[in-house]
Amino acid sequence: xxxxxxxxxxxxxxxxxxxxxxxxxxxxxxxxxxxxxxxxxxxxxxxxxxxxxxxxxxxxxxxxxxxxxxxxxxxxxxxxxxxxxxxxxxxxxxxxxxxxxxxxxxxxxxxxxxxxxxxxxxxxxxxxxxxxxxxxxxxxxxxxxxxxxxxxxxxxxxxxxxxxxxxxxxxxxxxxxxxxxxxxxxxxxxxxxxxxxxxxxxxxxxxxxxxxxxxxxxxxxxxxxxxxxxxxxxxxxxxxxxxxxxxxxxxxxxxxxxxxxxxxxxxxxxxxxxxxxxxxxxxxxxxxxxxxxxxxxxxxxxxxxxxxxxxxxxxxxxxxxxxxxxxxxxxxxxxxxxxxxxxxxxxxxxxxxxxxxxxxxxxxxxxxxxxxxxxxxxxxxxxxxxxxxxxxxxxxxxxxxxxxxxxxxxxxxxxxxxxxxxxxxxxxxxxxxxxxxxxxxxxxxxxxxxxxxxxxxxxxxxxxxxxxxxxxxxxxxxxxxxxxxxxxxxxxxxxxxxxxxxxxxxxxxxxxxxxxxxxxxxxxxxxxxxxxxxxxxxxxxxxxxxxxxxxxxxxxxxxxxxxxxxxxxxxxxxxxxxxxxxxxxxxxxxxxxxxxxxxxxxxxxxxxxxxxxxxxxxxxxxxxxxxxxxxxxxxxxxxxxxxxxxxxxxxxxxxxxxxxxxxxxxx
Numbered sequence: 001x002x003x004x005x006x007x008x009x010x011x012x013x014x015x016x017x018x019x020x021x022x023x024x025x026x027x028x029x030x031x032x033x034x035x036x037x038x039x040x041x042x043x044x045x046x047x048x049x050x051x052x053x054x055x056x057x058x059x060x061x062x063x064x065x066x067x068x069x070x071x072x073x074x075x076x077x078x079x080x081x082x083x084x085x086x087x088x089x090x091x092x093x094x095x096x097x098x099x100x101x102x103x104x105x106x107x108x109x110x111x112x113x114x115x116x117x118x119x120x121x122x123x124x125x126x127x128x129x130x131x132x133x134x135x136x137x138x139x140x141x142x143x144x145x146x147x148x149x150x151x152x153x154x155x156x157x158x159x160x161x162x163x164x165x166x167x168x169x170x171x172x173x174x175x176x177x178x179x180x181x182x183x184x185x186x187x188x189x190x191x192x193x194x195x196x197x198x199x200x201x202x203x204x205x206x207x208x209x210x211x212x213x214x215x216x217x218x219x220x221x222x223x224x225x226x227x228x229x230x231x232x233x234x235x236x237x238x239x240x241x242x243x244x245x246x247x248x249x250x251x252x253x254x255x256x257x258x259x260x261x262x263x264x265x266x267x268x269x270x271x272x273x274x275x276x277x278x279x280x281x282x283x284x285x286x287x288x289x290x291x292x293x294x295x296x297x298x299x300x301x302x303x304x305x306x307x308x309x310x311x312x313x314x315x316x317x318x319x320x321x322x323x324x325x326x327x328x329x330x331x332x333x334x335x336x337x338x339x340x341x342x343x344x345x346x347x348x349x350x351x352x353x354x355x356x357x358x359x360x361x362x363x364x365x366x367x368x369x370x371x372x373x374x375x376x377x378x379x380x381x382x383x384x385x386x387x388x389x390x391x392x393x394x395x396x397x398x399x400x401x402x403x404x405x406x407x408x409x410x411x412x413x414x415x416x417x418x419x420x421x422x423x424x425x426x427x428x429x430x431x432x433x434x435x436x437x438x439x440x441x442x443x444x445x446x447x448x449x450x451x452x453x454x455x456x457x458x459x460x461x462x463x464x465x466x467x468x469x470x471x472x473x474x475x476x477x478x479x480x481x482x483x484x485x486x487x488x489x490x491x492x493x494x495x496x497x498x499x500x501x502x503x504x505x506x507x508x509x510x511x512x513x514x515x516x517x518x519x520x521x522x523x524x525x526x527x528x529x530x531x532x533x534x535x536x537x538x539x540x541x542x543x544x545x546x547x548x549x550x551x552x553x554x555x556x557x558x559x560x561x562x563x564x565x566x567x568x569x570x571x572x573x574x575x576x577x578x579x580x581x582x583x584x585x586x587x588x589x590x591x592x593x594x595x596x597x598x599x600x601x602x603x604x605x606x607x608x609x610x611x612x613x614x615x616x617x618x619x620x621x622x623x624x625x626x627x628x629x630x631x632x633x634x635x636x637x638x639x640x641x642x643x644x645x646x647x648x649x650x651x652x653x654x655x656x657x658x659x660x661x662x663x664x665x666x667x
Contacts, residue, residue, distance in 0.1 A: 005174075005176070006174070006175060006176045009089075009096075009174055009175075012089055013089070013093060013096060013097060016089060016090065016093060016124075019059065019124060020100075020103050020107070020124070022059065023059040023107060023123075023124065024103070024106065024107065026059065027106070027107060058122070058123045058125070058126045058127055058128055058129075059123050059124055059126065079143065079291075080143065080144070081137070083125060083127070083134060083137055084137055084142075084143065084144050086124075086125045087121050087125065087137065087138070087144065087150065087164070088144060088149060088150055088166065090116050090120075090121045090124055090125070090164070091115070091116055091121065091150055091164035091165065091166050092166040092170070092171055092174060093116075094114060094115055094116075095166060095168075095171040096171065096174075096175070101114035101115075102114070104116050104117075104120065107120055108120060113163065115153075115163040115164060115165060116163070116164050117160060117161050117162060117163055117164070118135070118138060118152065118159055118160050118161070118162050118164065119160030119161065121164055122134055122135070122160075129160055135159065138150075138152055138159075138164075146289070147260065147261060147264050147289070148167065148170070148257050148258065148260060148261030148264070149166065149167075149170050149261065149264075150164060150165070150166060150170075151164075151165045151166070151167060152164060152165075153165050167261070169181040169183075169258075169261065169262070169265070170261070170265070173265045180262065181258060181261075181262050183258050184255070184258050184259060184262060186246060186248075187242060187243050187244075187246040187247050187248070188240055188241065188242045188243070188259065188262070189240075189241050189243075190238060190239070190240055190241075190266065190268070191225075191226075191229035191233070191238070191239035191240075191241050191271075193357075194226070194229055194230050194233055194239075195226065195230070195326075195327050195330070195353050195357075196230070196326075197223070197226060197227055197230045197319070197323065197353060198319075198320070198323055199227070199316075199317070200227055200230050200231040200234065202314070203227070203228070203231035203235075203314065204231045204234040204235045205235075206231075206312055207231060207232060207235035207237065207269065207293050208235040208236070211293065211312050212288075212289075212290065212292065212293045212294060213293075213294055213307070213309050213310070213311035213312065214228070214293065214294070214295045214296070214311050214312045214313075214314065215295075215296045215297070215298075215302045215311040215312070215313050215314070216228060216273075216295060216296070216297040216298075216314050216315075216316045217297075217298065217299065217300075217301065217302070217313065217314070217315050217316065218273075218274075218297050218298065218299055218316050219299075219315070219316065219317060219318055219545070220318065220350050220501045220502060220545050220546075221318035221319065221350030221351055221352050221355075222316040222317055222318045222319065222352055223316070223319065223352025223353040223354055223355070224273065224297035224316045224352075225241055225271055225273060225297060225352075225354065226352060226353040226354050227316050227353075228269075228271045228295040228297065229241060229271060232268070232269040232271070232293060232295070235293075236267075237267060237268055237269040237293060238266045238267055238268035238269070239268060239269055239271055240259065240262060240263050240266065240268040240269065240270050240271065241271045241272075242259065242270060242271065242272045242273075242282075243273075244272060244273060244274060244275060244280075244281050244282070245274075247281050247282065252281065252282055252283055253283055253286055255282060256282050256283050256284075256286040256287055257286050259282075259287065260286060260287050260289055260292060263289075263292045264289070264291060264292060267291075268292070269292060269293035269294065269295060270287060270292060270293070270294050270295070271295045271297070272294065272295070272296050272297070273295075273296055273297035273298055274297060274298045274299065275296050275297070275298040275300075275306075276298055276299070276300055277300050277303075279303065279305065279306050280296060280306050280307075284306065284307045284309075288309065296311070297316070299501075318350055318352075319351075319352065319353065320428070320432060320433075321343065321347055321428040321429065321432070321433075322343075324343065324346070324347075324351065324356060325341075325342060325343030327353055327356045327357065327360075328342035328343060328346065328356055328360060328379075329342060329343075331356065331357055331360035331361070332360050332363070332364065332374055335364055335367070335373060335374050336373060336374050336375075337372065337373035337374060337375040338373075340373075340374065340375055340376060340379070342360075342379050345376045345379045345380065345470070346359075346379055346380070346383050346470075347425060347426070347428060348424050348425045348426075348427070348428075348469055348471075348504075349380075349383040349470075349471075349504045350504060350545070351383060351386060351504070355386040358382075358385070358386055359379075359382035359383045359385060359386050360382060361382075362381070362382035362385040362386075363378040363379050363381065363382030363383075364378075364382075366378045366381055366382065376470075377470075379470075380470030380471075381470075383470065383504060384470070384471065384472060384504065384505075386504070387472065387502070387503045387504060387505060388499065388502040388503055390499040390502070391474055391496070391499040391500055391502075391503050391505070392474075394476070394477070394492075394495060394496050394499060395474035395475055395476045395477060395496065395507070396474065396475045396477060397472055397473070397474055397505075398463060398466075398472065398473040398474070398475060399472055399473075400463045400464070400466045400467030400471075400472070400473060401463075401467070402460060402463055402464050402467060403464060403467055403468065404418075404464055404468065406460070406464065406586070407457065407460065407461060407464055408457075408575065408579055408582045408583050408586060408611060409457060409461070409572070409575075409579070410573065410579070413570055413571075413572060413573075416568055416569075416570040417461050417464070417465060417570060419568050420446065420448045420465055420549070420567070420568045420570075421465050421468050421469060423446045423567055423568070424446045424465075424469055424506075424547050425469065427444055427446060431444055443542065443543045443544050443545045444545050445541075445543075445544035445545050445546050445547065445548060446546075446547045446548070446567055447541060447544070447547075447548045447549070447550070447565065447566050447567050448548075448549050448550070448566060448567055448568040448569070448570065449512070449549075449550045449551075449552070449555070449558070449562075449563070449566050449568070449569045449570070450462065450549060450550070450551045450552075450570050450572060451551070451552050451553075451555035451569070451570070451571050451572065452553070452571060452572025452573065452574075453553060453572070453574055453610055454553055454610065454612065455609075455610030455611055455612025455613045455614075456572035456573070456574060456575070456610045456611060456612070457572060457610075457611050457612070458551040458572055459475075459508070459510065459551060460611075461570075461572075462506060462508045462549045462551065465506060465549070466505065466506040469506070469547075471504055471505045471506050471547075472503075472505045472506070473505065473506050473508055474500070474503070474505050474506065474507050474508065475508045475510055476496060476507065476508065476509050476510070478510075478511060478514055478515070481493060481496070481515060482514065482515065489515070490536045493515070493536075493537065493540065494540070497540055497544055500544075500546050500548075501544075501545055501546060503546070505546070505547070506547045506548075506549060507546060507547065507548045507549070508548075508549045508550075508551065509548065509549070509550045509551070510551050511551070511552065511553070512550035512551060512552045512558065513552045513553075513554045513555075513557040513558055515537065537562075538559070538561050538562065538565065541562070541565055542565055550562075550566075555571070574608065574610055575610065575611060577604050577605055578604075580603070580604035580607075580608075580609065580614065581600055581601060581603075581604035583604075583611050583614045583615075584600045584603050584604055584614055584618070585600060587611075587614050587615045587617075587618035587619075588618050588632065592618075592622055592632060593625070593630075593631035593632065594631055594632055595630075595631040595632055595633035595634065595636075597633055597634045598632070598633070598634055598637070599634055602658075603637065603638075603641070606656050606657065606658065607641055607656060609641070609644065613644045613648070616640075616644055617637065617640040617641050617643070617644050618637070618640070620640035620643055620644075621636040621637045621639070621640040624636045624639070624640070634660070635660070635663045638657065638660040638663045638664055639663055639664065639666075641664070642657075642663075642664035642665075645664075652664040652665060
């Protein structure tokens with residue numbers, strides 16, 4: 001072993017062994033029957049008489065022992081007095097050298113008690129057993145005990161006969177073992193490879209100035225845990241991070257004491273989170289120590305009920321685009337494809353430092369699997385891999401499979417959709433760098449309304465926008481939102497918005513008029529609560545930080561106040577003849593076998609159908625042709641159109657179907 005602290009520890013144990021040799025010699029000199037083979041199993045009359053004639057006195061300290069010369073590994077843990085260090089050394093001896101079990105069994109006059117008792121430890125330190133100041137060093141509130149370095153067992157015994165024990169983790173630390181305590185390894189980690197994050201100077205000054213309680217209120221993409229760890233590191237502390245979602249439910253006080261002990265051993269601060277509206281899952285009182293900063297982080301505001309010690313409260317904002325780019329580049333240095341800029345590719349993904357590191361690793365693995373350098377698709381897939389899974393229980397996840405070229409829409413409509421995508425892509429620059437963010441507590445969200453008849457391409461357009469951003473589309477299921485009981489709809493919506501805040505995706509409220517309807521004049525209690533629901537949505541949409549799209553067939557039913565809060569409104573018209581011709585050709589596709597009699601111009605001119613109905617008719621015709629084992633003919637397409645007409649409640653008229661009316665009526 002080359003660790004000087006460990007070598008010093010063994011030197012101190014050698015000195016302790018010399019003291020024990022002298023104590024054993026004194027013990028034997030005063031023993032009336034030193035050769036008794038059953039020594040320690042019973043008390044003879046001679047032994048009792050010897051106890052009456054000679055009260056127990058402290059063992060003399062050797063002249064060359066310097067009580068202040070304690071090991072660095074002992075004094076660096078907590079502010080220990082020389083007596084504390086000696087008591088800890090005496091207690092740890094049997095865990096380092098098994099001979100001390102026999103030594104202590106002999107000196108305790110009980111072969112079954114192989115650890116130093118309180119009385120024996122005091123006497124080996126040259127202190128009378130009745131010394132009140134010395135006994136106080138082993139009280140429940142003494143530094144050795146509160147720090148978890150020493151445990152006094154056998155609480156049912158008199159104080160002097162209680163055993164002293166050093167926890168295994170402390171023994172391992174004294175011997176130079178730097179591994180994390182196995183008891184907390186399932187939910188705690190030591191932060192390493194920290195990124196240089198901006199905006200941590202004030203926290204660093206707070207820790208260096210003696211602040212020991214901090215609460216960080218985090219926002220999506222801010223990385224409060226990494227911010228705290230970086231500030232602690234800059235202030236000279238290691239960072240012991242605790243994931244509250246993996247904490248064991250039982251024995252929280254024991255867990256807190258184990259965390260404090262580990263922090264003391266490492267000279268670390270403790271970073272705990274996330275904490276929520278229900279308070280902290282760990283009791284904070286056992287963590288209160290002048291040498292250990294404690295940082296809590298969560299999304300809710302601080303509740304004074306959580307702790308009697310008020311913390312320094314700090315709002316942690318999302319990383320700026322340049323800061324995110326710097327982390328991406330440091331994680332993927334030398335692994336990126338040429339001309340691939342991770343900053344521009346992932347600019348619209350709101351990720352914290354830890355999420356970026358994980359996303360970069362996921363992108364690197366995807367690149368290895370594909371046998372190519374990390375490209376834009378790998379970066380976007382890695383960023384999506386950091387999405388929380390909670391939203392999938394409340395909304396249907398759609399992985400986009402279409403792009404801008406798949407949309408058949410008038411140019412003004414496409415321009416409106418591209419504007420929505422551009423707002424999502426460049427909001428960091430506009431709202432943060434150019435300071436165009438309004439006041440009033442408004443969020444950084446992007447919201448748009450797509451209004452039009454059924455089948456005009458609203459849902460597909462939402463999918464295209466999500467795909468162009470490299471994000472997933474989450475369609476809100478109204479069945480999970482609407483509730484007949486008062487107040488439950490708002491709660492369901494709040495859960496959706498809260499989960500969406502942790503997801504880099506596009507949120508689509510289909511049939512939005514069902515929940516974003518107009519407020520009405522209050523005539524009864526039903527109207528009142530309906531208006532409360534709409535008012536809540538108005539407020540919540542304004543503070544939303546993500547990307548939300550609303551689609552509706554009935555724009556007139558939406559509350560006017562929503563329109564003001566929307567960034568872009570796109571009205572989808574029924575396609576004209578030229579667009580219908582393109583839609584028929586696109587929906588039939590390049591692979592489907594076509595009959596020679598197909599007349600797409602006739603279909604586009606005669607039937608005023610939206611894109612969704614055209615696609616449905618094309619699919620129906622394809623099934624009919626597949627069943628017959630023949631190409632899609634004009635008769636099959638016209639028959640499929642007739643089916644669409646019947647679904648829409650429209651009549652098959654000769655002026656529309658012309659020479660194919662018989663086919664339509666027969667279908």
